[in-house]
Amino acid sequence: MAVTIRDVALAAGVSTATAARALGGYGHASPAARRKVTESARRLGYRPNAVARALVSRATTTVGLVVGDIENPFFAAAARGLADAMDAEGYTVLLANADEDAERERRAVDALRARQVDGMVVVPAPGASPGHLADLVAAGIPLVLLDRMVAGVDADSVLVRNTAGAADAVAHLTGLGHRRIGVVSDLPEITSSAERIAGYRRALRAAGIEPDPSLVSIGGPTQADGEAAALRLLDRPDRPTAVFTANNFMTVGALRAARALHLRVPDDLALVGFDDLDWTTLVEPPVTVVSQPVAELGRAAGERLLARLRGEDGPARRIRLPARLIVRGSCGGRP
Amino acid sequence: MAVTIRDVALAAGVSTATAARALGGYGHASPAARRKVTESARRLGYRPNAVARALVSRATTTVGLVVGDIENPFFAAAARGLADAMDAEGYTVLLANADEDAERERRAVDALRARQVDGMVVVPAPGASPGHLADLVAAGIPLVLLDRMVAGVDADSVLVRNTAGAADAVAHLTGLGHRRIGVVSDLPEITSSAERIAGYRRALRAAGIEPDPSLVSIGGPTQADGEAAALRLLDRPDRPTAVFTANNFMTVGALRAARALHLRVPDDLALVGFDDLDWTTLVEPPVTVVSQPVAELGRAAGERLLARLRGEDGPARRIRLPARLIVRGSCGGRP
DNA sequence: GTGAAAGCGCTAACAC
DNA sequence: GTGTTAGCGCTTTCAC
Numbered sequence: 001m002a003v004t005i006r007d008v009a010l011a012a013g014v015s016t017a018t019a020a021r022a023l024g025g026y027g028h029a030s031p032a033a034r035r036k037v038t039e040s041a042r043r044l045g046y047r048p049n050a051v052a053r054a055l056v057s058r059a060t061t062t063v064g065l066v067v068g069d070i071e072n073p074f075f076a077a078a079a080r081g082l083a084d085a086m087d088a089e090g091y092t093v094l095l096a097n098a099d100e101d102a103e104r105e106r107r108a109v110d111a112l113r114a115r116q117v118d119g120m121v122v123v124p125a126p127g128a129s130p131g132h133l134a135d136l137v138a139a140g141i142p143l144v145l146l147d148r149m150v151a152g153v154d155a156d157s158v159l160v161r162n163t164a165g166a167a168d169a170v171a172h173l174t175g176l177g178h179r180r181i182g183v184v185s186d187l188p189e190i191t192s193s194a195e196r197i198a199g200y201r202r203a204l205r206a207a208g209i210e211p212d213p214s215l216v217s218i219g220g221p222t223q224a225d226g227e228a229a230a231l232r233l234l235d236r237p238d239r240p241t242a243v244f245t246a247n248n249f250m251t252v253g254a255l256r257a258a259r260a261l262h263l264r265v266p267d268d269l270a271l272v273g274f275d276d277l278d279w280t281t282l283v284e285p286p287v288t289v290v291s292q293p294v295a296e297l298g299r300a301a302g303e304r305l306l307a308r309l310r311g312e313d314g315p316a317r318r319i320r321l322p323a324r325l326i327v328r329g330s331c332g333g334r335p
Numbered sequence: 336m337a338v339t340i341r342d343v344a345l346a347a348g349v350s351t352a353t354a355a356r357a358l359g360g361y362g363h364a365s366p367a368a369r370r371k372v373t374e375s376a377r378r379l380g381y382r383p384n385a386v387a388r389a390l391v392s393r394a395t396t397t398v399g400l401v402v403g404d405i406e407n408p409f410f411a412a413a414a415r416g417l418a419d420a421m422d423a424e425g426y427t428v429l430l431a432n433a434d435e436d437a438e439r440e441r442r443a444v445d446a447l448r449a450r451q452v453d454g455m456v457v458v459p460a461p462g463a464s465p466g467h468l469a470d471l472v473a474a475g476i477p478l479v480l481l482d483r484m485v486a487g488v489d490a491d492s493v494l495v496r497n498t499a500g501a502a503d504a505v506a507h508l509t510g511l512g513h514r515r516i517g518v519v520s521d522l523p524e525i526t527s528s529a530e531r532i533a534g535y536r537r538a539l540r541a542a543g544i545e546p547d548p549s550l551v552s553i554g555g556p557t558q559a560d561g562e563a564a565a566l567r568l569l570d571r572p573d574r575p576t577a578v579f580t581a582n583n584f585m586t587v588g589a590l591r592a593a594r595a596l597h598l599r600v601p602d603d604l605a606l607v608g609f610d611d612l613d614w615t616t617l618v619e620p621p622v623t624v625v626s627q628p629v630a631e632l633g634r635a636a637g638e639r640l641l642a643r644l645r646g647e648d649g650p651a652r653r654i655r656l657p658a659r660l661i662v663r664g665s666c667g668g669r670p
Numbered sequence: 671g672t673g674a675a676a677g678c679g680c681t682a683a684c685a686c
Numbered sequence: 687g688t689g690t691t692a693g694c695g696c697t698t699t700c701a702c
Contacts (some may be wrong), residue, residue, distance in 0.1 A: 004679055015689045020681060027682085030687050050449040051389045054677030056694045060386065060449065062429075069381075070418070076411045083405070083432045092446050095430040097418045111427050113384040115397065139337070223613065251418075255617055279614030282590055331578065339695055350673045355697060363671055387695030391678045432696085 003044045011040035015251055061091050064112030066122040068100035073277055078247035081298020100221040101184040121301045124150045127190035144301045149191045158301045158319045164194050165323030166199025169244050169272040172209035174265035176333050178242040182215040182233045185246035196246040215240055228252025242270035247289030248277055266332035293321045336380045395428050401457040403435035408498030408612055416633025422598030435556040437463035443612035454644055459485045461524035475642035484526045493636045493654045494641045497527050500625040501534025504579050504607040509542035511668050513577040517550040517568045519589055520581035533583040561588025577605035583612055584625045601667035620664030628656045
């Protein structure tokens with residue numbers, strides 16, 4: 001059996017209350033008592049039991065993070081940012097993978113809730129009925145939505161300026177003279193995807209081009225889905241001369257599709273991607289992208305969560321972080 | 336206040352003990368009682384409190400994972416594999432980032448332990464004094480070491496056949512006629528790094544080449560460290576004609592260094608990397624690599640942990656998963 | 671089969 | 687400043 005605070009108190013010759021106060025650093029305790037207690041604790045190798053503490057204090061200093069796929073570098077970076085922010089305040093993060101699946105997301109949120117996390121940040125899966133998230137909010141458990149919004153859930157959210165970012169990307173293409181521009185995106189049920197598609201349309205119209213629905217190709221949550229979607233868009237006689245890929249998996253997919261079709265970038269096909277990863281500067285030509293502040297996103301979510309955990313009140317806040325176009329070589333022209 | 340099992344029992348007109356038995360599915364409970372209890376629970380929206388349960392049952396169905404850097408795709412994939420394996424058995428994983436830092440690792444392990452995780456998998460940081468891990472083992476908390484061993488800690492481990500994998504990589508190079516072959520590696524305090532360097536030496540000797548210590552360049556845990564180490568190796572008149580990079584960050588670094596020095600791969604410099612990532616087939620030439628079974632590694636760690644959690648006894652087991660050379664274009668010759 | 675009661679390790683009133 | 691006491695929500699003997 002592990003050593004408890006009772007053992008420490010006994011050894012130090014004080015009550016458990018005094019021992020708790022000395023160890024926990026709250027309430028009053030004389031320096032002498034404090035010293036004796038700390039000493040006994042050290043000697044006995046006392047380790048506080050956070051579970052017992054949580055049961056009474058109703059706080060676990062643990063928060064949950066639910067992402068669609070931790071293997072997606074975007075989420076990994078966000079997770080890292082969140083962990084850093086929370087870590088600094090003594091919180092630990094419980095990670096759950098939802099596989100971009102609504103049902104698994106619900107289960108993950110429930111599992112986290114059962115464990116009494118103090119708060120949660122979730123990247124909502126497409127097609128989820130928002131019940132479990134609304135419940136969270138109703139129960140007063142701080143929730144922050146990351147990267148995506150969900151209708152009917154009144155929670156803080158930390159998002160990217162997707163529409164503007166996508167519009168910048170596509171405007172870059174129209175500025176280069178492209179008129180037939182396609183887009184490869186994940187499901188539009190994902191609000192960030194929908195916003196990027198909207199940005200694409202807006203930039204097209206701004207350039208006097210009427211959006212052609214047949215140039216919008218929708219994939220799924222994997223690189224393979226992206227490749228298939230890109231293939232559908234590119235493997236036809238009237239293929240676009242340029243394509244905007246709305247996330248990093250779609251970018252990989254489009255690159256593979258272009259290669260499969262022997263299309264040379266940028267000569268046969270110009271490409272702008274959303275989300276920047278290391279390898280984009282390793283390929284030839286380096287890929288022009290809209291760079292997202294990935295770590296900041298996680299950190300901002302952490303800050304929002306911490307603020308709520310500290311009791312901040314008031315209406316849900318929506319944070320929008322800017323994305324920035326980085327012109328490299330995949331659209332031709334001079335960077 | 337949330338609804339407790341007491342509320343459910345009251346509503347169902349039974350004792351808390353019966354309610355607990357009905358809900359928990361253990362012990363005896365008449366079908367009638369069971370029905371009444373489940374019904375009340377549903378109606379009241381009862382959610383079991385895992386914290387309270389853990390306090391008495393001394394099990395949290397939670398395991399900890401400590402990695403050096405969740406942004407490294409290698410660890411992300413392992414995390415995913417572990418989460419999948421644990422998830423299937425109802426466990427949740429608490430993730431902690433140690434930043435490849437021994438002190439932060441110790442703190443992470445302690446934080447996880449305070450939270451009473453049932454077991455832990457850790458990727459030990461270089462230079463850690465193994466005290467906190469040995470303590471874990473001594474306390475009877477199942478531990479599995481992932482990717483790396485640590486002296487003085489008698490725990491299960493799930494590792495890659497690093498020596499053989501590295502030797503295959505370097506033998507491929509010697510087979511192509513290279514005689515001056517360099518290696519860029521992370522710290523040799525990391526056992527997987529040391530093993531890869533050993534494999535490199537072994538293959539050299541097998542080809543009748545005496546290893547030249549000046550061709551071993553040691554980096555650190557980041558891509559930038561890898562680039563700097565590669566630069567030291569390559570930016571000199573007697574530079575090697577081929578280089579083996581011992582992990583994916585080093586591979587990126589070497590590629591950047593080669594580019595900075597205007598060295599063409601494979602003509603001026605042949606390259607084999609350890610660890611395969613998507614982008615290795617996106618660059619030109621595609622990179623010849625030793626592919627690690629990343630997800631399997633995490634899954635195997637999970638299975639080891641689950642076995643111990645189920646009470647499996649006996650000496651520490653060491654699992655070695657094979658790595659496989661994939662010949663692509665970065666060494667010249669015909670794939 | 672079911673209930674009463676004890677207690678997991680800790681915190682938090684409330685006396686003294 | 688310190689001790690006593692009463693739980694936090696749940697599981698688990700042990701009677702009945």
